[in-house]
Amino acid sequence: ARRSRAAAAAEDTGADAALLDALKEQTEQLAQLVQLQERAIERLAGNGKAGVGTMPRVGVFVDSANVELARDRTRGGRPIDWGLVLDRVTEGRRLVRAIAYSPVHDDPGVSRETQRFVEPFLGKGFKIVTKPLKRFADGSIKANVDIELALDVITMADRLDVAVLASGDGDFQHLVEVLQSRGIRVEVAGLGQSVAGNLKRAADQYIELDFAQKKK
Structure with missing residues (x-):
């Protein structure tokens, strides 16, 4: 019984760690998406590199x-x-x-x-x-x-x-x-x-x- 409880606890700990890793990865991906969106907005506003789309x-x-x-x-x-x-x-x-x-x-x-x-x-x-x-x-x-x-x-x-x-x-x-x-x-x-x-x-x-x- 003790082994079963220990095994279950280990499994729970492993699941929590996996969940935290997944959440961390998603957070990083969202941050990257936000950066890409901000860069796109800057280009549309004319603050990016000069080009046909950004020329006054x-x-x-x-x-x-x-x-x-x-x-x-x-x-x-x-x-x-x-x-x-x-x-x-x-x-x-x-x-x-x-x-x-x-x-x-x-x-x-x-x-x-x-x-x-x-x-x-x-x-x-x-x-x-x-x-x-x-x-x-x-x-x-x-x-x-x-x-x-x-x-x-x-x-x-x-x-x-x-x-x-x-x-x-x-x-x-x-x-x-x-x-x-x-x-x-x-x-x-x-x-x-x-x-x-x-x-x-x-x-x-x-x-x-x-x-x-x-x-x-």
């Missing part, structure tokens, strides 16, 4: 008339290479969309491709959104694409990590602040004194476009 998503939006007219008034009117601009602001990033907002004449005798606010962006990687110039009775002409630009940026906001706005128009300050409130980094690009001070101050970064001006 960027949208580029150009108020073409504003910048091109500013270019006429500064630095001798040297043309801007918009392809070079796009290369610079998208370096290390994944481009979602690049759009130039360009007012155009409604004169049927003037081709769209040759118009001054369209031609600089042709073949440079930009989608070109056009809007007819408004002519008033006093002979003045107005071209305002602010609403179209702002609506597009807000519509795309959930697909962007960075928004690059090429304009000097201080009216865009509120748009910049709305995007920032959604966690989007906003970079403003422009030419010198043509960019409103309030717009520069609101941006996370200001980019001077003189680097892309062609030499005459």
Whole structure:
């Protein structure tokens, strides 16, 4: 009887040890799974190694008339290479969309491709959104694409990590602040004194476009 009790006790001790070993192994496996999950979350959040899936998503939006007219008034009117601009602001990033907002004449005798606010962006990687110039009775002409630009940026906001706005128009300050409130980094690009001070101050970064001006 004593031997039976001793044998039973030994068996119980062995079973307990086996159970502890099994629990220890499961705990280690769970810890490994947690580590793998944390690494996966970091990669999805963009904190892992650089790659297509982790590159910041960027949208580029150009108020073409504003910048091109500013270019006429500064630095001798040297043309801007918009392809070079796009290369610079998208370096290390994944481009979602690049759009130039360009007012155009409604004169049927003037081709769209040759118009001054369209031609600089042709073949440079930009989608070109056009809007007819408004002519008033006093002979003045107005071209305002602010609403179209702002609506597009807000519509795309959930697909962007960075928004690059090429304009000097201080009216865009509120748009910049709305995007920032959604966690989007906003970079403003422009030419010198043509960019409103309030717009520069609101941006996370200001980019001077003189680097892309062609030499005459």
